Amino acid sequence: MEALVKELNQHSYNYYVLAMPTIADYEFDQKLAALDKLEKEHPEFADPNSPTLKVGGDITKNFTTVPHRWPMLSLGNTYNEQDLRDFDDRVRKTIGDQFQYVCELKFDGLSISLTYEDSKLVRAVTRGDGSKGDDVTTNIKTIRNVPHQLKNEAVPPLFEIRGEIFMHRAAFDRLNKEREELGEVQYANPRNFAAGTVKMQDSKEVAKRPLDCFLYSLNTDKNYFKTHWESLENLKEWGFNVCEHTKLSSSIDEVLAFIQYWEEARFKLSYEIDGIVIKVNSYAQQQELGFTAKSPRWAISYKYKAQEVETILEKVTYQVGRTGAVTPVANLKPVQLAGTTVKRATLHNANEIERLDLHEGDSVFVEKGGEIIPKIINVNLEKRKEGAVKVNYPTLCPECNTSLIRKEGEVAFYCPNDEACPPQIVGKMQHFIGRKAMNIDGLGDETIETFYQRGLVAHISDLYTLHEKSDQLKTLDRFGERSIENMLKGIEQSKQMPFEKVLFGLGIRYVGETVARKLAVGTKHIDKLTSASLEELVAIDEIGQRIAESIIEYFGKPEHLQQIDLLKGYGLQFEVVEKEITLESDKLTGKTFVISGVFENYSREELKEMIENNGGKILSGISAKLNYLVAGDNMGPSKLEKANKLNVPLISVDDLLELLK
Incomplete structure (x- = not known):
């Protein structure tokens, strides 16, 4: 069990945090299942920081505001050497040399x-205003480098440790690419992504986001250590993730040398830093200097x-x-910036082009600070050439000449010609x-890309006709008989992928992995999904109006329905295969339920399992056939209104438990 915990924690870190997996998903899942089984058989040996616990599950309706036991003050900062030397002089005047x-x-x-x-993580709180912050404990517990329980017995009975939640660049790039593919607005930098993730309400979703954490400061009621350096060394021994790039310095000149080194070396790190923090080491001297x-x-x-x-x-x-989605890109005269040659910069959308008032041939200032992708920050108007042509965002798709559209409340323009616009067709198949x-x-x-250019495929469904085109495939470069055989085998095996995977694979806008799973569970069959009304879709767990409208728009196109019919004919899975349930009782047989809202002691999945295990049936929406609406906090007003209109009884979790007695 110890060996599995150690191995799986490392693999989890490689996969979720560094975005560099070293093991196949299937193999990882097998090892995780083996550990889970052992932990159930031998709970006395279960590790409190087991990877089986880092999965999230609770929904937070809103975050409780919690006062800080020790205020979280911000640091004074500077951008120049002289300010640091002045700081050093002030310190020396107070505590000597x-x-x-x-x-x-x-x-x-x-x-x-x-x-x-008592060695157990009881609370995680954001900085907030420095005196109080938001309690985000459930979300922070999903981070793989944050221990739930400490094994070291030498720790104080009560202490607070402070640190920074962040995201590695590779993971940020991967997740932003996924957002782009879903037609969602990308995050500008890893910090914003990390901050947005910590404030998500569903900790299961937080667990999927690759956050990391460095700890760097200890607070206790009494001094257990004489120096900050000594406390950092002990934090490592207690099991906390402390950054290795920390240095003990005896003079301000050594500090400045450290700053100078990291000004260039920071670009080789896998995460973003924006400076260096300098602290007096002795706690007694810190106290003397005060605040x-x-x-x-x-x-x-x-x-x-x-x-x-420039x-x-x-x-x-x-x-x-x-x-x-049509994204503008600035093509620049190549220039060195932050250790790399920059040839392109993001312009985000039409609003950004307008804000910058860009003209062709402009001399522009490009920045790469907290942003991973370089961006144009402004234009040097003094160097603008007379008669320079203003850059205007196109009204037609640059690939297929279709008129672009922009929906109300959105910043991006879109090409609606998804069945005939080449990059959309290729992108769909790649997805x-x-x-x-x-x-x-x-x-x-x-x-x-090659298959599309050669006319072998023009739609997703064409992939399932490639076995009929083996003669054409053999004429392609670097495509031998073995490669063709492996590819056709992979295509055939894909017919066994479950409904939720097929649904995600269709590439419907705003339908990511989680939404596809919810839709599959909520509708059970593609025919029910394609004919669902807006009201029926919104009634499904976690499906909002924007997603529902996108689904209706997608299935409203005859060419999409034609594709689904073809895929059905080729044998793909468009129906949820129900698991066989061994009933614990038949007390709810013949009764139908809808679960809505947030529950204090149970997740929705647990309630669903409880109902089904006792013979009840879960419905996707509220109708006159419904026997009970299990209502939690924060339930949608439309569901409540419809239930009242149809006289559907509302019951609490306690009422449900009473039915099972």
Whole structure:
């Protein structure tokens, strides 16, 4: 069990946090299932930080505001050497010359305070306004580097540890690409993504997001250590993730050398930093130096200036994504920035082009600070050439010439011609074969591109006719008999993928993995989904109006329904295969239920299982046939109104338990 915990924690970290898996998903799942089984058989040996616990599950209606036991003050900061030397002079005037500094990387993330009592994590609170913050304990418990329980017996009975929640660049890029494919607005930088994730209401969704955490500060009622450096060394021994790039310095010159080194070396890190934090090491000397109203006098942060260069905007091009979203890209005269050659910069959308008032040939300032992708921050108007042509966002799709549309409340323009616009067709097929959708071995993005260009495929359904075109396949470069055989085998095996995977693979806008699963469970069959009304869709767990409208729009196109008919004919799964349930009793037989809202002691899945295990049936929406609406907090007003209109009895969880007695 110990060996499995150690191995799985490392694999989880590689996969979720670093986005660099070293083991196949299936193998990981098998090992996790084996550990879960052992933990049930031998609970006395279960590790409190087991990867089986890092999955989330609770829904938070709203976050409770909690006062900080020790205020979370912000640090004074500077961008220049002289301010640091002045800080050093002030410190020396108060405590003399015998002291040391601790230099730490300043992570670009979200500050968090963790409270441990009797070695157990009891509370995680955001910085908030410094005196109080939001209780986000359930979400923070899903982070793989945050221990739930400490094994070291030497820890204080009550202490608070502070740190930073952040996201690695590779994971940020992967998740932002997924958002782009779903037609959702991308996050500008990893910090925003991390902050948005910590505030999500469903901890199951938080668990899927690859967050990491560095801890760097200990607070206790009495001093267990004499220095900050000593406390950091002990935090490592207690099992906390402390950054290795920390240095003990004896002079301000050593501090400045550390700052200078990391100004360039920071770009080699897998995460973002925006400066260096400098702290007086001795706790007694910290106490002597004291605090101002806003910050400690014994610490300061040096912030790196966002790197900025000036270059020429050569032209603006437009990319059409899988969902039809048209994204403008600035093509620049190549220039060195933050250790890399920058040739392109994001322009986000039409609003950004208008805000910058871009003209062809403009001299522009490009920045790569907290943003992973370089961006144009402004234009050098003094260098604008006379008669320069203003950059206007196109009204027609740059790929297929169809008129672009922009829906109310959205910033992006879209090409609606999804069945004939080349990048959309290719993108759809590439999405369909992907690991999270149909997972077709032997097929890759480049192969799909080649097949499309050669006229072998023009729709998803055409993939299932490739076995009839083996003679044409053999004429392609680097496509031998073995490759063709593997590909056709992968296509055939994909016919066994469950309904939810097929649904996700269709690439309906806003329908990600989780939504596809909810829709599959809520409708059970594609025919019910294609004919569902807006009201019926919104009644499904976690399906909002925007998603419902997108689904209705998708299935409202005859060509999409034609594709589904073809895929049905080829044997793909368009129905949920119900698991055989061994009934615990028949007390709810013949009764139908809908579960809605948030429950204090049970998840919806647990309630659903409880009902089905006792003979009851779960319906996807409220109708006159419904026997009971199990109502929790925060239930949608439309469901409540409809239930009252149809005189459907509302029952609580306690009422449900009473029915089972």
